[in-house]
Amino acid sequence: MDRSSGDGRLATGSESEEGAFDLVSRSRELEDVSFSAILDGSAESRVQWATPDGLELVGRGVAARFTAGGVDRFDRIRTQASRAFDGLAHDGPAAARPRAFGGFSFHDGHEPTPPWGGFDAASFVVPQVLVTRTDDGTWLTAVGNGRDETADRLERWHDRLTALPAMRPSGSTPGVAATRRTTSPAEWTSQVETALERIADGRLRKVVLAQALSVELEGPIDVPATLERLRRQYPNCYRFLVGHEVEGTFFGAPPERLVSKRGERVETEALAGSVPRGETPAEDEEHVERMRADAKFQHEHELVVDAIRDQLAPFARDLTVSAQTIRRLATIQHLQTPIEATLESDRHVLEIVEALHPTPAVGGVPPDAAWETIRETETFDRGWYAAPVGWFDADGDGEFAVAIRSGIATDGTVTLFAGNGIVADSDPEEEWDEVQLKYRPILDELR
Numbered sequence: 001m002d003r004s005s006g007d008g009r010l011a012t013g014s015e016s017e018e019g020a021f022d023l024v025s026r027s028r029e030l031e032d033v034s035f036s037a038i039l040d041g042s043a044e045s046r047v048q049w050a051t052p053d054g055l056e057l058v059g060r061g062v063a064a065r066f067t068a069g070g071v072d073r074f075d076r077i078r079t080q081a082s083r084a085f086d087g088l089a090h091d092g093p094a095a096a097r098p099r100a101f102g103g104f105s106f107h108d109g110h111e112p113t114p115p116w117g118g119f120d121a122a123s124f125v126v127p128q129v130l131v132t133r134t135d136d137g138t139w140l141t142a143v144g145n146g147r148d149e150t151a152d153r154l155e156r157w158h159d160r161l162t163a164l165p166a167m168r169p170s171g172s173t174p175g176v177a178a179t180r181r182t183t184s185p186a187e188w189t190s191q192v193e194t195a196l197e198r199i200a201d202g203r204l205r206k207v208v209l210a211q212a213l214s215v216e217l218e219g220p221i222d223v224p225a226t227l228e229r230l231r232r233q234y235p236n237c238y239r240f241l242v243g244h245e246v247e248g249t250f251f252g253a254p255p256e257r258l259v260s261k262r263g264e265r266v267e268t269e270a271l272a273g274s275v276p277r278g279e280t281p282a283e284d285e286e287h288v289e290r291m292r293a294d295a296k297f298q299h300e301h302e303l304v305v306d307a308i309r310d311q312l313a314p315f316a317r318d319l320t321v322s323a324q325t326i327r328r329l330a331t332i333q334h335l336q337t338p339i340e341a342t343l344e345s346d347r348h349v350l351e352i353v354e355a356l357h358p359t360p361a362v363g364g365v366p367p368d369a370a371w372e373t374i375r376e377t378e379t380f381d382r383g384w385y386a387a388p389v390g391w392f393d394a395d396g397d398g399e400f401a402v403a404i405r406s407g408i409a410t411d412g413t414v415t416l417f418a419g420n421g422i423v424a425d426s427d428p429e430e431e432w433d434e435v436q437l438k439y440r441p442i443l444d445e446l447r
């Protein structure tokens with residue numbers, strides 16, 4: 001089956017004087033195609049996004065790019081994007097509409113220094129070529145300047161993609177030659193003790209401290225193939241890839257949703273508190289029961305629930321905090337509390353992202369004292385780690401994950417990141433062990 005799709009068309013923007021839209025987007029249906037193959041052999045900008053509920057997107061090239069730095073970066077991205085989206089006409093199903101993909105750095109004063117070369121404090125692209133897979137089908141979307149450029153691109157890529165295999169081997173792992181930590185166990189202990197002193201003197205209630213692990217590879221890494229292997233191990237996580245034209249590729253399989261906004265409905269969650277998986281189902285349960293019954297874990301988690309509730313309340317007509325559950329992943333288990341809200345007025349998803357980032361699952365409470373502790377004690381650059389990564393569209397809908405369980409691949413090296421929540425009664429050694437668990441998803445796929 002291969003037909004141009006006209007159902008559920010979405011047209012936005014207004015025509016320019018010549019009667020042509022500035023940015024034109026057009027879709028047609030595709031037979032299934034290997035998503036990792038679409039990203040092969042590219043020195044172009046590349047993006048990939050997949051959600052636990054089955055939406056998968058990959059994109060190449062740049063039809064529009066929005067970048068910003070500083071404290072007003074969320075607003076500035078929104079302003080640039082509305083200019084581009086206001087002049088955009090999309091001919092195709094709404095599912096295949098153009099979207100802006102990208103993310104933010106953790107700190108607003110971020111400078112793109114190695115390994116973060118090319119990664120601004122806020123950066124999004126609307127890809128020239130986008131493939132969208134949903135439960136209802138797969139579409140190819142081309143975005144360009146004017147109808148002719150778009151029609152050409154659509155045909156060229158349609159021919160190119162239909163020649164690709166539907167399945168692509170997920171390849172062998174690159175192998176690990178050596179690893180280097182940014183933070184020694186002694187430095188970690190001293191960082192945690194600093195945080196504990198600040199907690200004891202009342203300045204701080206919780207802070208998430210993180211570290212990085214630089215992994216020197218034996219061979220070249222195929223990031224799309226690595227993500228494909230992560231899908232098998234972590235099917236209920238997000239998967240993302242943001243690849244710069246010439247510099248690094250940031251990727252990961254985060255379990256944590258920052259926000260999903262569709263119309264007036266918003267979904268988010270608190271995810272904090274970690275224990276390992278057991279060798280048997282009974283051992284899994286023992287770990288879970290220990291976490292559920294432990295006052296430290298509950299305190300660490302409740303601080304996140306309370307902060308999200310407070311940050312979302314000003315936007316919400318109603319807000320529901322569901323019962324706490326367990327998020328069980330292949331190598332780790334977390335306390336999770338789903339949170340939903342109905343917005344009081346029309347809002348852009350980036351307004352909600354700005355209000356929520358960083359939740360105390362990656363920052364802390366109170367936020368300013370947590371920022372200060374992170375800046376003063378951590379010995380590496382968080383870059384885009386633990387920050388919002390995802391997409392938004394012309395209507396201001398979108399979805400963002402928290403970029404944890406992530407790493408950045410640059411020449412022959414992948415730098416992995418992992419952190420843990422520190423509260424009163426945290427023990428530096430136990431926290432160290434929990435952090436190591438969080439490197440595992442990606443590290444296991446590199447070995």
Ligand SMILES: C=C(O[C@H]1C=CC=C(C(=O)O)[C@@H]1O)C(=O)O
Pocket residue numbers: 208210256271272273274334360361362386404405417418419420421438
């Ligand atoms: C900061 C990370 O995890 C967060 C999410 C879940 C559990 C967490 C914890 O138990 O501390 C962290 O808040 C990370 O994976 O780097």
